[in-house]
Amino acid sequence: MWKYLIAWFVMLLVAMANGAMRDFTYGQQMDELTAHQLSTVSGVVLLGIVIRAFVRRYPPASGRAAIVLGLFWMALTMAFEFLFFHYVGGRSWAELLANYNVFEGRVWVVVLAWVAIAPYLFFRLFARPASNTLKPRSTS
Numbered sequence: 001m002w003k004y005l006i007a008w009f010v011m012l013l014v015a016m017a018n019g020a021m022r023d024f025t026y027g028q029q030m031d032e033l034t035a036h037q038l039s040t041v042s043g044v045v046l047l048g049i050v051i052r053a054f055v056r057r058y059p060p061a062s063g064r065a066a067i068v069l070g071l072f073w074m075a076l077t078m079a080f081e082f083l084f085f086h087y088v089g090g091r092s093w094a095e096l097l098a099n100y101n102v103f104e105g106r107v108w109v110v111v112l113a114w115v116a117i118a119p120y121l122f123f124r125l126f127a128r129p130a131s132n133t134l135k136p137r138s139t140s
Contacts, residue, residue: 007054008073011047011115012080018043033105040107044114051115055122066123074116 018039027035060066081099085091099108 003058004054004069004072007050007058008076010054011050011073011077014046014050015043015077015111018046037105037107040110043111047111047115048118051118052122055119056126059126060119060123063120063123063127066120070116070119073119074112077112077115 021042022035022039026038030038055066060069082093082096085096086093098104099106102109
């Protein structure tokens with residue numbers, strides 16, 4: 001399980017780098033909502049690369065284990081977001097919850113959904129099919 005926790009820390013670093021890229025580059029050239037949406041797209045791509053690499057290198061034992069892994073990573077991500085940005089970043093609970101309002105164009109939930117389902121999708125993509133060779137029947 002440690003390898004999957006380490007993978008989540010790698011994803012955390014990638015997500016923070018993605019946010020920094022947004023804040024220090026294109027985020028200064030466009031409105032905040034558009035920058036958020038673009039950052040969501042780049043986040044999905046970058047996190048997909050990390051998840052793919054870890055699932056390929058350390059495949060879960062089963063499809064069910066891959067689903068549990070994705071839900072674990074999603075829960076860690078949400079816990080980090082709320083706890084860190086509230087207690088360390090000083091953001092209000094209302095401000096943090098506003099990031100989940102898809103009716104206002106906030107698409108952060110796409111990242112969470114991707115983190116939850118990507119391990120299973122990559123597990124299925126890289127799973128080796130069982131041998132379908134038929135053994136000849138003996139006719140005795």
